[in-house]
Amino acid sequence: MKRISCARDALYILLVVCVFFSNSAVAIKCYQCSSDTDKNNDVCGAYSRFDVLRNVPVECYSEEANTPGIFCVKIVKQGPRGFIWDGRWRTVIRRCASVSETGVVGYCNWGHDETGVYWEECYCGTDGCNGASTISLFTLLPFAVFLFHVFLDRKSVV
Numbered sequence: 354m355k356r357i358s359c360a361r362d363a364l365y366i367l368l369v370v371c372v373f374f375s376n377s378a379v380a381i382k383c384y385q386c387s388s389d390t391d392k393n394n395d396v397c398g399a400y401s402r403f404d405v406l407r408n409v410p411v412e413c414y415s416e417e418a419n420t421p422g423i424f425c426v427k428i429v430k431q432g433p434r435g436f437i438w439d440g441r442w443r444t445v446i447r448r449c450a451s452v453s454e455t456g457v458v459g460y461c462n463w464g465h466d467e468t469g470v471y472w473e474e475c476y477c478g479t480d481g482c483n484g485a486s487t488i489s490l491f492t493l494l495p496f497a498v499f500l501f502h503v504f505l506d507r508k509s510v511v
Contacts, residue, residue: 382410382480383425384447385418399445403484410481413449422449424458425483426476433469447483450476 386408388399395401396408411417413425425447432442453476461475477483 380412380414381424381478382412383449384408384481384484385411385449387446388444397445397447399443405484408484418449420448420450422451424450424476424478426450426474427483429473431471
């Protein structure tokens, strides 16, 4: 009985790993824009909501990509002065990335630099994920399914 249970657990782990990394053989697609390139049109979502219908994700290893990479990043920088209507500026950059500061995707990091500029960097690993305002929790879905099955198996044993 224990041997069957261990084999079933190993099969669940293998299934979760396969589902989670199923997109790794295909290049990831990320939104690519910068609010600094066109000051008259806010196509990157610096002051208004990011419109995924006006932007098309690019394959990160294609010639269209400004920066090649294996995951996506969204970088936000905001000036230190009062409110936006008082002259505080905001910049948003969305692109492919190949290196994150901590080596992990699916997280956001933020802080202030020495001049008082607020910055935020969000890294994610699914197609078009840098178009969202926050990182999607769907990257955790395979692990949640695995934990759910383990929990059910333990309930049935007791």
